[in-house]
Amino acid sequence: MSVYVRNSSVTDPLVAPEGHSNLYVLVPTINTRHEVDWPGMQSAYRDKVLDRIEAQTGMKDLRGRIVEERMITPQNWCEDGSIFMGATFNLKHTLNQLLYLRPHNRYSKFRNLYLAGGGTHPGSGLPTIYESARISANMVSEQFGSKYDRIDLTMPLLRSGS
Numbered sequence: 001m002s003v004y005v006r007n008s009s010v011t012d013p014l015v016a017p018e019g020h021s022n023l024y025v026l027v028p029t030i031n032t033r034h035e036v037d038w039p040g041m042q043s044a045y046r047d048k049v050l051d052r053i054e055a056q057t058g059m060k061d062l063r064g065r066i067v068e069e070r071m072i073t074p075q076n077w078c079e080d081g082s083i084f085m086g087a088t089f090n091l092k093h094t095l096n097q098l099l100y101l102r103p104h105n106r107y108s109k110f111r112n113l114y115l116a117g118g119g120t121h122p123g124s125g126l127p128t129i130y131e132s133a134r135i136s137a138n139m140v141s142e143q144f145g146s147k148y149d150r151i152d153l154t155m156p157l158l159r160s161g162s
């Protein structure tokens, strides 16, 4: 289990009442295709996550300090957010489906269908998704002969010699 923890109150005091913190914990899990009983195992899973944080950080008494909490599972993402299979990060970040090996921006079976987003080349995460949109927009412009300013993101790096 990998656990990402962020205490945004350190840099923004307005995200929690005075004297409190806003702790955000992100734990990548499997998607809803695996038919996990999320409502049934949610509480035990929460305990595992808190055990891990308490064991591996200085927050040894974290449980006793929680005043308000909200847990979002893949099932919630799926049912409340219309996220396919609750997979907010889309396809797994494994080598065989990263970057060029992710589904391509132009859908292979239809000449006029372009894709953009976390499930498409180059991958998930917001900067990469904007790049995916840029690539698709450029391809659409090229196919239909629209004029656009081509921005090569590698040029500033090459110019500065980095």
Ligand SMILES: Cc1cc2nc3c(=O)[nH]c(=O)nc-3n(C[C@H](O)[C@H](O)[C@H](O)COP(=O)(O)OP(=O)(O)OC[C@H]3O[C@@H](n4cnc5c(N)ncnc54)[C@H](O)[C@@H]3O)c2cc1C
Pocket (backbone or CB within 6 Å): 026, 081, 082, 083, 084, 088, 089, 116, 117, 118, 119, 124, 125, 126, 127, 129
């Ligand atoms: C808790 C969390 C924290 C994250 N933190 C970060 C971060 O710090 N940095 C980072 O770079 N990335 C982060 N991400 C990842 C990032 O948010 C996602 O990779 C990104 O939002 C995916 O964008 P997308 O456009 O591919 O899909 P989405 O943002 O999922 O957009 C798809 C949209 O399509 C809609 N939709 C679904 N089905 C239909 C339909 N049939 N008809 C019409 N609309 C439909 C959905 O409702 C949704 O609005 C985080 C994700 C989560 C869940």
